[in-house]
Amino acid sequence: VTEMTRLAFVWGVFLGAAAGVKRGTHVRVVALVSRLPASLARLAPVVVHGSLLLFAALMIWHGVSLTQRMSVTTFPTMGISQGWLYLALPVSGALIGLHALAGLA
Numbered sequence: 001v002t003e004m005t006r007l008a009f010v011w012g013v014f015l016g017a018a019a020g021v022k023r024g025t026h027v028r029v030v031a032l033v034s035r036l037p038a039s040l041a042r043l044a045p046v047v048v049h050g051s052l053l054l055f056a057a058l059m060i061w062h063g064v065s066l067t068q069r070m071s072v073t074t075f076p077t078m079g080i081s082q083g084w085l086y087l088a089l090p091v092s093g094a095l096i097g098l099h100a101l102a103g104l105a
Contacts, residue, residue, distance in 0.1 A: 003075040003076075003077055003078050004078065006085070007075075007084065007085055010085055010088050011088045013088075014088040014089065014091070014092035015088070015091075015092055015095070017092060017096065018092045018095035018096050018099065021052060021095075021096050021099040021100065021103075022095075022099040022102075024103075026048075026052075045103065046104065048103075049100045049101075049103035049104045050100075050104070052096060052097075052099075052100035052103070053097055053100040053101065053104070055093075055096065056093045056094070056096040056097030056100055057093070057097065058093075059089050059090065059092065059093025059096065060089075060090045060093040060094055060097070062089065063086065063087070063088075063089025063090035063091075063093055064090045066086040066089060067083045067086040067087050067089070067090060068083070070082045070083050070085070070086045071083030071086075
């Protein structure tokens, strides 16, 4: 039960983060952006989505590596590969990347 709960929690958190990026509910500093001159304030979404794109690429890169390394180990009681736990990283990274690209477009 504990292993399944951990698996569901990790997937829920990472997919929730991707959904948050899609909906634009990620953390932003509105007070800072509102004090910028209009020309710089227009660049804020580009900086935010560009940063998210870089973060997504890192999630995919390291997530694939972790998934491959952990796929040889199994959860003791469930008997399935622990790679399923770590697969949440590259999957959510890809979704965040797609949403960041859509925000840039």
